[in-house]
Amino acid sequence: MEWDALWLSCQLAAATLALLMPFGVWAGRTLAYHTFRGKAVIEGLVLLPLVLPPTVLGFYLLVALGGASPIGAWLHETFGVTLVFNFAGLLLASLLFNLPFVIPPVQRAFEAIDPRLRDAARVMGLPRYRIFWQVELPLTWRALVAAAVLTFVHTLGEFGVVLMVGGNIPGETRTIAIAIYDRVQAFDLAAANQMALVLLLVSLAAVVSTFTLSARTASPPHKE
Amino acid sequence: MTLTAPETLTVAVDQCEPIPLRGRLTVAAGQLVALVGPSGAGKSSLLRIIAGLVRPQQGVVTLGATCWLDTDRRICVPPQARHVGMLFQHYALMPHCSAEANVALALWRLPRRERREQARLWLTRVGLPEPLWGRLPSALSGGEQQRVALARALATHPKVLLLDEPFSAVDALRRTELYALLAALRQELTIPIVMVTHDLMEARLLADEIAVIDRGELLQQGPTEHLYRSPRNARVAAILGIENRFAGRWLGPDPHRPGWGRLEWRAHSESDDAPVIAVLPARDKGRIPVGQAVHWVVQNDALTLRAADAPPCTGSPVRLAVTVTAVRSSGDFSRVEVALTAFPPLRWHITLTGRERHCFSAGEPAFLCLDPSWIHVMPIRRR
Numbered sequence: 001m002e003w004d005a006l007w008l009s010c011q012l013a014a015a016t017l018a019l020l021m022p023f024g025v026w027a028g029r030t031l032a033y034h035t036f037r038g039k040a041v042i043e044g045l046v047l048l049p050l051v052l053p054p055t056v057l058g059f060y061l062l063v064a065l066g067g068a069s070p071i072g073a074w075l076h077e078t079f080g081v082t083l084v085f086n087f088a089g090l091l092l093a094s095l096l097f098n099l100p101f102v103i104p105p106v107q108r109a110f111e112a113i114d115p116r117l118r119d120a121a122r123v124m125g126l127p128r129y130r131i132f133w134q135v136e137l138p139l140t141w142r143a144l145v146a147a148a149v150l151t152f153v154h155t156l157g158e159f160g161v162v163l164m165v166g167g168n169i170p171g172e173t174r175t176i177a178i179a180i181y182d183r184v185q186a187f188d189l190a191a192a193n194q195m196a197l198v199l200l201l202v203s204l205a206a207v208v209s210t211f212t213l214s215a216r217t218a219s220p221p222h223k224e
Numbered sequence: 225m226t227l228t229a230p231e232t233l234t235v236a237v238d239q240c241e242p243i244p245l246r247g248r249l250t251v252a253a254g255q256l257v258a259l260v261g262p263s264g265a266g267k268s269s270l271l272r273i274i275a276g277l278v279r280p281q282q283g284v285v286t287l288g289a290t291c292w293l294d295t296d297r298r299i300c301v302p303p304q305a306r307h308v309g310m311l312f313q314h315y316a317l318m319p320h321c322s323a324e325a326n327v328a329l330a331l332w333r334l335p336r337r338e339r340r341e342q343a344r345l346w347l348t349r350v351g352l353p354e355p356l357w358g359r360l361p362s363a364l365s366g367g368e369q370q371r372v373a374l375a376r377a378l379a380t381h382p383k384v385l386l387l388d389e390p391f392s393a394v395d396a397l398r399r400t401e402l403y404a405l406l407a408a409l410r411q412e413l414t415i416p417i418v419m420v421t422h423d424l425m426e427a428r429l430l431a432d433e434i435a436v437i438d439r440g441e442l443l444q445q446g447p448t449e450h451l452y453r454s455p456r457n458a459r460v461a462a463i464l465g466i467e468n469r470f471a472g473r474w475l476g477p478d479p480h481r482p483g484w485g486r487l488e489w490r491a492h493s494e495s496d497d498a499p500v501i502a503v504l505p506a507r508d509k510g511r512i513p514v515g516q517a518v519h520w521v522v523q524n525d526a527l528t529l530r531a532a533d534a535p536p537c538t539g540s541p542v543r544l545a546v547t548v549t550a551v552r553s554s555g556d557f558s559r560v561e562v563a564l565t566a567f568p569p570l571r572w573h574i575t576l577t578g579r580e581r582h583c584f585s586a587g588e589p590a591f592l593c594l595d596p597s598w599i600h601v602m603p604i605r606r607r
Contacts, residue, residue: 139319
């Protein structure tokens with residue numbers, strides 16, 4: 001069992017959540033409540049990582065951010081930042097490939113709120129932040145938690161993009177999914193099995209909890 | 225224009241998109257105006273414009289000296305700053321908040337402790353029993369939810385109260401109680417109240433004035449009885465449920481009877497050669513040109529139904545031979561439909577109460593006595 005790799009994966013997933021959830025809630029809510037030109041394009045782009053092979057996404061990220069690319073070179077010269085083969089690059093990739101796991105479900109959750117409730121809140125004089133905290137959030141939190149759980153687990157297990165952008169540097173970019181692959185390559189099936197089992201159990205727990213949460217959201221209100 | 229009192233609500237809108245909406249509405253302080261019209265007429269849209277939830281293409285909304293909306297001057301006060309109490313159709317209670325928390329939410333400007341006290345005070349005032357205060361809306365009946373919604377709308381001491389189909393989700397049994405509650409609360413309210421309803425009985429029961437809206441156009445506003453007695457046109461009469469509507473032609477003033485004119489009653493208004501039924505006397509207000517095609521209506525108050533062998537009615541010069549075609553009993557009253565013997569396709573409707581309503585049955589001949597001073601004549605304006 002490579003605890004380093006598991007720990008790195010957890011760090012990556014946590015950092016992804018910390019950055020992606022606030023953005024995802026903002027973006028999902030904006031898509032739910034506003035109509036603007038190019039909205040359909042944005043909705044399509046958000047879903048793109050879902051249908052794109054991870055290696056393709058990883059490849060383009062590598063090309064776009066590598067030292068040979070204009071962006072990569074500019075980042076390095078201006079800020080001294082490199083975004084490939086390190087944790088920061090991994091995080092950026094992780095943020096991108098998790099977009100479809102966060103924004104669409106968040107958007108659906110906000111869309112599902114009866115518009116009259118928001119109208120009522122506005123007529124009551126509630127300022128926007130109060131409408132968000134006291135009306136929208138209590139009605140969407142289950143969906144938000146479900147999206148967060150899925151994102152966390154999805155990040156733990158992501159392989160293709162991570163390998164392309166991060167490589168396999170122990171302690172820096174060697175996540176648990178890479179470690180499993182690495183162990184199998186070395187015919188160390190026992191170690192691979194241990195780690196695979198951990199991922200399987202975590203994923204199973206995540207899926208079960210997400211389903212429980214969304215089932216509770218969907219259940220009709222009880223009537224006395 | 226009448227004198228505008230300090231807290232009078234005035235609304236003027238003119239828009240074609242997204243739905244057509246045109247007209248003026250004036251609601252004095254302490255007055256309840258019922259907005260009636262068929263579904264899709266734009267009643268709720270008008271309410272939403274007053275609340276500030278939608279912005280019309282063109283319009284002005286003022287409360288006393290305060291301007292809430294003036295599209296020409298680019299003024300549009302957001303709903304948060306209008307201080308309106310609104311009771312939504314199906315109430316729009318927060319499903320995650322208890323009855324008490326729903327009312328307290330509206331009182332967010334107060335300190336936390338006071339919010340609770342005030343919320344409880346209002347729940348008591350609207351008559352919600354204490355054991356229900358902690359329940360979620362889903363565990364309350366329609367009538368109970370309505371009380372919570374009313375408490376929430378009134379708790380903030382709004383400047384205007386808007387009621388959108390307030391009784392539509394309440395069963396008939398509870399409705400009477402809630403009418404009484406609204407009537408009682410009204411005594412203490414000195415703000416303009418606008419109520420959207422499709423129930424004419426409700427409107428007549430609760431409102432001081434009725435405003436009739438149809439296909440986005442505010443057709444007429446006036447005191448309830450006035451509107452029923454003199455609707456502006458046949459459409460208003462139809463929306464108000466005045467069933468005795470007929471066609472005719474205005475023959476001009478009666479030279480032998482000052483203040484009166486002659487109305488030629490015709491079978492229909494579709495063509496100029498429609499059969500003439502009779503020439504009736506009607507009050508002449510001097511507004512209708514001679515020869516003008518008209519519609520005319522008569523309210524139930526002007527009608528008396530007599531058995532064929534009964535002595536003639538006193539003081540009613542118009543006596544029509546009819547045949548009873550249907551008698552429908554509805555609680556304390558009966559709706560009687562009679563066909564004109566001279567021209568059976570023309571039907572009259574009369575509401576009878578008391579012992580009288582048992583005197584008639586379908587197929588019997590009878591006489592309909594009509595007090596002509598109640599005949600209201602409206603010119604037909606072809607578009």
